[in-house]
Amino acid sequence: MKFITFFLQAQAAGANAQTGGNMGFLLMIVLIFVVMYLFMIRPQQKKQKEVEKFRQGLKKGDKVVTVGGIYGTVAEVKETTLLLEIDQNVKIKVDKASVVKDFTDAQQS
Numbered sequence: 135m136k137f138i139t140f141f142l143q144a145q146a147a148g149a150n151a152q153t154g155g156n157m158g159f160l161l162m163i164v165l166i167f168v169v170m171y172l173f174m175i176r177p178q179q180k181k182q183k184e185v186e187k188f189r190q191g192l193k194k195g196d197k198v199v200t201v202g203g204i205y206g207t208v209a210e211v212k213e214t215t216l217l218l219e220i221d222q223n224v225k226i227k228v229d230k231a232s233v234v235k236d237f238t239d240a241q242q243s
Contacts, residue, residue, distance in 0.1 A: 199235040
């Protein structure tokens with residue numbers, strides 16, 4: 135009789151230990167995803183919002199840089215495109231999405 139009681143107690147203890155191990159694993163996976171969100175996804179979303187706000191706020195006279203490395207001054211702003219003056223009497227039409235940086239402040243210092 136004591137052998138059966140001992141066997142049942144050992145079996146119950148093993149089941150409890152196994153459940154605790156699964157919960158710890160799930161908690162670790164959730165923690166990894168939370169850390170990834172906080173350190174990788176959220177900052178990238180913030181940066182995208184800032185760039186979009188910058189592109190929406192472009193106006194005539196702003197000095198900008200395109201993705202391709204073209205420096206120019208905004209001559210005209212339309213809904214999805216810009217007319218950039220890159221030299222005297224030389225203007226090109228570019229998509230707003232290709233403008234990445236404002237260098238007006240960098241030139242003053």
